[in-house]
Amino acid sequence: MLNIAGPSYGKFCDGLSRRDFISIGGLLMGGLSLPQILRAEAQSGVGRSPKSIIMIYMAGAPPHQDLFDLKMDAPLEYRGPFKPIKTNVPGIEVSEHMPLMAKIMDKLVPIRSMVGSQTGDHDSHICYTGRSPKGVVIPPGGWPSLGSVMAKLCAEKDAPIPSFIGMAPSAGHPPYGSPGHPGFLGPAYSAFRPNGAGVADLTLNGITSDRLEDRRSLLSSFDTFRRDADNSGLMQGLDAFNQQAFNVLTSSRLLEALDVSKEDPKVRERYGKGFTQNYGDGAPRNLEHFLVARRLVQAGARCVTINFGRWDFHDRNHSELLTHLPLFDQGLSALVEDLHRLGLDKDVAVVAWGEFGRTPQINATGGRDHWPRVGCGVLAGGGFKTGQVIGATDRLGGEPTERPVHFGEVFATLYHWLGIDTTTLTLPDLSGRPQYLVDGWSPMKELV
Numbered sequence: 001m002l003n004i005a006g007p008s009y010g011k012f013c014d015g016l017s018r019r020d021f022i023s024i025g026g027l028l029m030g031g032l033s034l035p036q037i038l039r040a041e042a043q044s045g046v047g048r049s050p051k052s053i054i055m056i057y058m059a060g061a062p063p064h065q066d067l068f069d070l071k072m073d074a075p076l077e078y079r080g081p082f083k084p085i086k087t088n089v090p091g092i093e094v095s096e097h098m099p100l101m102a103k104i105m106d107k108l109v110p111i112r113s114m115v116g117s118q119t120g121d122h123d124s125h126i127c128y129t130g131r132s133p134k135g136v137v138i139p140p141g142g143w144p145s146l147g148s149v150m151a152k153l154c155a156e157k158d159a160p161i162p163s164f165i166g167m168a169p170s171a172g173h174p175p176y177g178s179p180g181h182p183g184f185l186g187p188a189y190s191a192f193r194p195n196g197a198g199v200a201d202l203t204l205n206g207i208t209s210d211r212l213e214d215r216r217s218l219l220s221s222f223d224t225f226r227r228d229a230d231n232s233g234l235m236q237g238l239d240a241f242n243q244q245a246f247n248v249l250t251s252s253r254l255l256e257a258l259d260v261s262k263e264d265p266k267v268r269e270r271y272g273k274g275f276t277q278n279y280g281d282g283a284p285r286n287l288e289h290f291l292v293a294r295r296l297v298q299a300g301a302r303c304v305t306i307n308f309g310r311w312d313f314h315d316r317n318h319s320e321l322l323t324h325l326p327l328f329d330q331g332l333s334a335l336v337e338d339l340h341r342l343g344l345d346k347d348v349a350v351v352a353w354g355e356f357g358r359t360p361q362i363n364a365t366g367g368r369d370h371w372p373r374v375g376c377g378v379l380a381g382g383g384f385k386t387g388q389v390i391g392a393t394d395r396l397g398g399e400p401t402e403r404p405v406h407f408g409e410v411f412a413t414l415y416h417w418l419g420i421d422t423t424t425l426t427l428p429d430l431s432g433r434p435q436y437l438v439d440g441w442s443p444m445k446e447l448v
Helices: 034-044 100-103 127-131 146-153 196-202 211-230 234-249 253-258 265-271 288-298 316-321 326-342 407-420
Strands: 052-057 084-086 093-095 108-115 164-166 273-277 284-285 303-307 348-353 375-381 399-404 425-427 434-436
Touching: 052 127, 052 146, 052 288, 084 100, 100 326, 108 399, 108 407, 127 146, 127 407, 146 164, 146 303, 146 407, 253 288, 265 288, 265 326, 273 326, 284 288, 288 303, 288 326, 326 348, 326 375, 348 407
Parallel strands: 052 303, 052 348, 164 303
Antiparallel strands: 084 093, 108 375, 273 284, 348 375, 425 434
8 A cells, every 4th residue: 555754634534544545536447347348438438528527415405495496375384584586597586595596597407306315314325326325225335426437437547636526524424524435336436535634645745756656666566466366356446546646646736726726816706715614513615615626627527526514404494594505606606607607518517406305394493304205406517408497396395296306317317418328338336246327217308
């Protein structure tokens, strides 16, 4: 395993430092024979496009009735105090506390009828995989996240920047801080998490590139006998970590992308700063993460996940929303506008959502409780057909009445957009059984 002299910062929960355990998506093809790889690439178009995805996980699940699906005809104990405002697309209205998104609705696609959660448990799993964490047969190792799949199938070989990057630090409730797990693809396809003092591990600390190369050769010779004897696949993962670590350490591209001070001050001001500390046991409301995500995909990252806030408002729902909505409105609208300004809107897709919706009726303490029957999301970029709303709910916002959209359909759409044919491509789980990337869903005709 790669070790470089110097102080170490930012331990993982198992005690390993980022220097010891850098996990950046590469192009390992473990589990697939060369003919299978070539055939899959020919059939699916894997690796042929520079497209990237930014996914914002709204940890804890936002109340759909107070964002994109206000119910002004419902009784007060259902609709709450927020008022809708018009957007720049006739007929589409959103919360009065999202005025910046209202101005760019022609570049957005709110979905008012997200379904598929099945449970009311707080778990980011469905947002990152498109599958409910319960009620289905889970393959050995678990389902891989979108970022991990992209790291395996879409990453550039020996890239100097991680393919899959997660911006969230650890959270009191672990799923709130998850960037998405690699599942049966293995730890080689975990997200790289460049937060806090861990950034210091990305420098050589006085070691020259020649000495680093000598250490790589020495490490390779030490590992040879273990690699030959290993049947578990662990050495393959370690090889990926080591190669990815060397790639990052010998290039400045990642550090430059993380350095927002290089941005035009007017651009930084448009994004804002927000708050770097976690909100309760959730994620931070860090607006610079939106800017860093744009800089990362611009530098070559394929998938960047952002965890934003803690939307689990069982008490004081509407006053709590005022601590989140204005910031979310600023960050997401700035990101979408910036992608269009830079001509990246067709090559970068943006998705923002939570794990379920909230109860139609406001409870006795002014909050909204868990409601897995329907929720909301919003998409942008990707060359999608924007400026439309997809789906609708009933008068109280409790049940979908038009075009229910399963999380898996959005994933099928994203994979299709990436050039991956989900009807033919499979990846082997830890038992060797082939697994499809989505559970029988087709791309959304409304978007592509």
